[in-house]
Amino acid sequence: MQADNSFSNGDEPPSGNSSQSLKEFHSAGRGYWHDVSDSDWNDWKWQLKHRITTVEQLQKFLPTLIPEEFAGAKLANTKLALAITPYFFNLIDPADENCPIRLQVIPKLAESHTAPWEMSDPVGEDSHSPVPGLVHRYPDRVLFLVTDRCAAYCRYCTRSRLVSNATGYDFHPEFDKQIAYIAAHPEIRDVLLSGGDPLLLSDDKLENLLSRLRAISHVEFLRIGSRIPTFLPQRITPELCAMLKKFHPLFMSVHSNHPRELTTEVRDALGRLADAGIPLGNQSVLLKYVNDDATVMKALVQKLLMCRVKPYYLYQCDLISGSAHLRASVRQGIEIMQQLRGHTTGYAVPQYVIDAPGGGGKVPVNPEYVLSHNADRVVLRNYEGKIFEYPEATDGKPCGRPPEKIEESQLV
Numbered sequence: 001m002q003a004d005n006s007f008s009n010g011d012e013p014p015s016g017n018s019s020q021s022l023k024e025f026h027s028a029g030r031g032y033w034h035d036v037s038d039s040d041w042n043d044w045k046w047q048l049k050h051r052i053t054t055v056e057q058l059q060k061f062l063p064t065l066i067p068e069e070f071a072g073a074k075l076a077n078t079k080l081a082l083a084i085t086p087y088f089f090n091l092i093d094p095a096d097e098n099c100p101i102r103l104q105v106i107p108k109l110a111e112s113h114t115a116p117w118e119m120s121d122p123v124g125e126d127s128h129s130p131v132p133g134l135v136h137r138y139p140d141r142v143l144f145l146v147t148d149r150c151a152a153y154c155r156y157c158t159r160s161r162l163v164s165n166a167t168g169y170d171f172h173p174e175f176d177k178q179i180a181y182i183a184a185h186p187e188i189r190d191v192l193l194s195g196g197d198p199l200l201l202s203d204d205k206l207e208n209l210l211s212r213l214r215a216i217s218h219v220e221f222l223r224i225g226s227r228i229p230t231f232l233p234q235r236i237t238p239e240l241c242a243m244l245k246k247f248h249p250l251f252m253s254v255h256s257n258h259p260r261e262l263t264t265e266v267r268d269a270l271g272r273l274a275d276a277g278i279p280l281g282n283q284s285v286l287l288k289y290v291n292d293d294a295t296v297m298k299a300l301v302q303k304l305l306m307c308r309v310k311p312y313y314l315y316q317c318d319l320i321s322g323s324a325h326l327r328a329s330v331r332q333g334i335e336i337m338q339q340l341r342g343h344t345t346g347y348a349v350p351q352y353v354i355d356a357p358g359g360g361g362k363v364p365v366n367p368e369y370v371l372s373h374n375a376d377r378v379v380l381r382n383y384e385g386k387i388f389e390y391p392e393a394t395d396g397k398p399c400g401r402p403p404e405k406i407e408e409s410q411l412v
């Protein structure tokens with residue numbers, strides 16, 4: 001196959017970082033794979049079969065590979081496998097070693113440095129697992145791990161202990177046992193399928209699993225967590241969508257971190273899911289040099305709305321071993337939230353959360369908008385920094401006293 005690293009087919013992602021250029025939709029293009037037939041390129045199985053999985057392929061397709069990445073890729077298969085679909089690979093800017101797409105999927109040597117506070121299971125899933133592959137941490141819902149495989153592997157993955165099976169975790173979920181546990185626990189009304197990526201299952205297997213879950217009368221609500229729409233939009237076929245729509249209410253949480261991931265292909269795939277009546281939410285992870293910037297984040301959330309996706313969570317990056325080089329600070333996260341709330345559509349504003357280390361669950365983290373609160377009143381700060389008072393209700397009746405003038409000194 002002839003090398004074409006120039007992205008000169010008119011499909012290249014925009015290089016500018018202005019809000020408007022970030023929000024433009026582009027195709028990922030064909031890049032190196034320009035002579036592949038349309039039917040192969042648009043076939044999700046072809047994409048999986050032709051993933052970049054070795055350091056030699058990386059060197060071939062990315063001549064600008066830096067020594068830190070070369071060394072990281074050499075070690076990857078002992079920690080978290082290297083895999084990138086040709087489609088997603090085309091979004092990498094070969095001229096930029098800090099390309100936000102590149103940073104997410106190309107391993108670096110820094111992954112082998114582990115800080116004392118980092119963990120292999122940072123949110124305590126294994127300790128809340130009554131049967132293999134099922135996490136029951138919150139009272140009324142469970143996380144159902146379907147597979148340990150993904151279309152591509154994110155270098156900051158919270159479940160890198162098990163996904164890709166590079167560390168010998170030996171993940172063997174038994175659907176019968178997982179389903180039996182759910183059937184025996186009437187308090188479980190919500191099941192989230194995740195993994196690995198559930199959309200890597202064949203349509204038939206996924207349909208069988210969803211049917212068995214739907215047959216449990218107390219399961220009210222099904223969710224699928226998937227990064228496939230951004231790594232492998234070819235998988236979102238009309239047949240898959242037609243099958244999924246039989247299981248409503250079925251929601252889907254997709255995962256994108258940077259506006260450049262939202263290509264025309266992804267927009268079309270998300271549109272097919274939305275047309276099947278599947279409400280879509282997005283989960284992002286706050287990542288250093290990827291999206292720790294209010295302009296980038298605002299472009300991402302606005303572009304998600306254009307793709308009919310509600311930005312759902314912004315996660316502080318978990319304390320996964322070897323992820324320090326990708327972790328942005330909580331302070332940056334709060335500042336970004338401050339620059340979203342009130343400055344753009346409320347639907348576009350995700351909830352920023354920290355998944356409490358060790359298994360405490362998601363804790364919302366918000367900028368300080370309530371400056372003081374007592375029996376009589378709440379003092380509030382709006383998005384412009386202006387201060388307002390709201391009289392507190394007592395015993396169901398509004399406070400009768402008139403608002404007092406608020407002095408700055410009262411607010412500390």
Ligand code: SF4
Nearest residue numbers: 150153154157196227
């Ligand atoms: S797609 Fe999800 S489970 Fe798979 S590597 Fe990325 S973050 Fe982990």
